[in-house]
Amino acid sequence: MTEVRVPTLGESVTEATVATWFKKPGDSVAVDEMLCELETDKVTVEVPSPVAGTLSDIVAGEGETVGVDALLANISEGASAAPDEDKDADRGARASEPAGTARAAGDAAPTSKPSTSDGGGETKVMVPTLGESVSEATVATWFKKEGDSVAQDETLCELETDKVSVEVPAPAAGTLSKIIAPEGTTVQADAQLAVIAGGEGGGAQPSKPEADEPPAEGKGSQYAQPEAGNGGPGRSDVEDAPSAKKAMAEKGLNRDDVQGSGRDGRVMKEDVGRALAAASAPRAEAEASKAPRAPVAAEDAGREERVKMTRLRQTIARRLKDAQNTAAMLTTYNEVDMTEVMALRNEYKDLFEKKHGVRLGFMSFFTKACCHALKEVPEVNAEIDGTDIVYKNFVHMGIATGTPTGLVVPVIRDADSLSFAGIEKAIAEKGKRARDGKLSMAEMQGGTFTISNGGVYGSLMSSPILNPPQSGILGMHKIQQRPMVVDGRIEARPMMYLALSYDHRIVDGKGAVTFLVRVKEALEDPRRLLMDL
The missing domain is CATH 3.30.559.10 (Chloramphenicol acetyltransferase-like domain)
Known part of the structure; x- marks a missing residue:
């Protein structure tokens, strides 16, 4: 596995925006073939392929801002590598980094398609990037139901944030086997929405962190570890309780939002419950502070229609x-x-x-x-x-x-x-x-x-x-x-x-x-x- 990183952008230029990808995951690439184009406030920079092989995944999608030396994509040399080979190669690449070295901020950015794959014929449909300062959305409409066949890039559902509506396309072709977040559910950034069975999506990543492979630290990582704690920066040696991981995934909670009470900051299931209670307290207080509604006559109540306000x-x-x-x-x-x-x-x-x-x-x-x-x-x-x-x-x-x-x-x-x-x-x-x-x-x-x-x-x-x-x-x-x-x-x-x-x-x-x-x-x-x- 060869990493494609942001090249030197020039004196005094520290970041760029990914303007266009000329290749997509799964495409074959030749040495020095143009992969993508970056835009800075001064110049446009083309990023060539350092090796020949297959573009296995895109880490920084179009429109994302990346720093110098941030990870843009990964290339599997030669023929397309099997999922296990990708995982081993990626693990080896990370193992070669000095201990305690923080990965570039761009490494944690979501792929161009909101999905993850467990390598067993299932593809997870995740909440896509919602934009700066937006941390949650509401599932407005599902256009497919469980059991329906879907084509790649077909719109599955629509999310509403407090500013814009976001369409979620299918990351792979297959069957929508399970809807995890039904209509009306409030979901956090990077929460799981559904599962597609029998599909192979681009930008696949392991569905959960391996014991010897710590998750990328960053805002977009569902299991990112807090920096402070007994385990040192990142506490990559601390594994949260499986029941806690499941509860966080079901409730759409970020790992950063939960304070672990177990040994070395390990998150237990009851910690997730406390985090949910703490998050709902301000909402309950706001509900209590609202002015009471005027009494409605019984004969009028049956002719009213109550509709929840959209986030917008x-x-x-x-x-x-x-x-x-x-x-x-x-x-x-x-x-x-x-x-x-x-x-x-x-x-x-x-x-x-x-x-x-x-x-x-x-x-x-x-x-x-x-x-x-x-x-x-x-x-x-x-x-x-x-x-x-x-x-x-x-x-x-x-x-x-x-x-x-x-x-x-x-x-x-x-x-x-x-x-x-x-x-x-x-x-x-x-x-x-x-x-x-x-x-x-x-x-x-x-x-x-x-x-x-x-x-x-x-x-x-x-x-x-x-x-x-x-x-x-x-x-x-x-x-x-x-x-x-x-x-x-x-x-x-x-x-x-x-x-x-x-x-x-x-x-x-x-x-x-x-x-x-x-x-x-x-x-x-x-x-x-x-x-x-």
């Missing part, structure tokens, strides 16, 4: 309430005459779509106008960090998007440097991904200002709520013909109410009003955007 809806509710409790939120209003924008759009929309392959909408005009106004009133684009005000010299524009499961806010990064076409393409692409539930958490983080368009639903006026830690959000509304006085004459004009909600702790009334006036001016005379006026 719970997060939306919590964040909106936190925004009200934290920020000194205030809303100011203005109105804009959309005549010039609508005329410009009607004149060039066909030519724009023909050249750029995307429709010209109103959102690009509003995004441009907001970026223009934020340069003049930078506090609206800032945030509070303790006793500091952090001013952003860039605009990452959040575009609030309604989806079947709730409101999400994908972020268009560096919107202030994009063209009209670039903004429209980004909005169209991220909007589609949002509606399909395909947005990653990275695509919804880091926004500095938000635009919410309630007008698409017919809203005439509203007061949008801030998206913390941002200090401003612009509400767009329905365009409606209203009588306006123009040069002493009454004319019907397409008018829209604008609402700016802002954090009064750092944005004064003057700044808020100035921001709205600059947006109004830019939209009523779009030529100002071209001349930076």
Whole structure:
């Protein structure tokens, strides 16, 4: 077994992102054949195969961040090795490392497919990587039932986190023999979801740690050992009770979440019970602190339907309430005459779509106008960090998007440097991904200002709520013909109410009003955007 590791990336570069794998587990590779491509903040690095053989498994999947010398994959030299040979080779490679040497952080990263195999014709279906800061998910829907045949990469179930929905594909073809986590179950990262019988999946790993083969230490390891204890760093010589291992797997607990009471920190079954009780205590306390529900008449109770809130809806509710409790939120209003924008759009929309392959909408005009106004009133684009005000010299524009499961806010990064076409393409692409539930958490983080368009639903006026830690959000509304006085004459004009909600702790009334006036001016005379006026 030959390890493929991250090469030297260059002076001052300490990490990279795995951009593309050109090979998949099981593929034959030649010496110096390109295996994958890494991206750093400076250059793109190709990783060649050090030997000829078979790519046995991928340790760092696409999109993962890895450090210098982190393990990317393993190659079996010559013909594809049998499972026992893989295990022996891997054990020998680890045995050659100096005692007490910690393996690179990238070694513990999950494979590109969420599965493990015990070498006996069964493949475990595991919770895939959920993203940074997300440690659990809820099993929303199973698309297959026990006994069903499945094809490799066929979607088995869908998980819901507090930010995105995650589809879990079948790591191998076979029969879904057992569902371990049914619908509604909350599972931890790296918990087991199901078992597929009669299949062979890529990226197979031993289903449990061997006595002489300690599990990789890291956040993603279900049986990772704590660093502190009588057994020294990692306590690789301490074997947890089999009943405790089984209980942790069934309950989706990480080994790091359980404090062992046995000899040398050995985890016993009762330790798992105590960890579960400790985890449920805050939830019970939160339940007890909720305001009691008003009494319901008996004749009405039978006509009610109780549905558990999705994790996304719970997060939306919590964040909106936190925004009200934290920020000194205030809303100011203005109105804009959309005549010039609508005329410009009607004149060039066909030519724009023909050249750029995307429709010209109103959102690009509003995004441009907001970026223009934020340069003049930078506090609206800032945030509070303790006793500091952090001013952003860039605009990452959040575009609030309604989806079947709730409101999400994908972020268009560096919107202030994009063209009209670039903004429209980004909005169209991220909007589609949002509606399909395909947005990653990275695509919804880091926004500095938000635009919410309630007008698409017919809203005439509203007061949008801030998206913390941002200090401003612009509400767009329905365009409606209203009588306006123009040069002493009454004319019907397409008018829209604008609402700016802002954090009064750092944005004064003057700044808020100035921001709205600059947006109004830019939209009523779009030529100002071209001349930076």
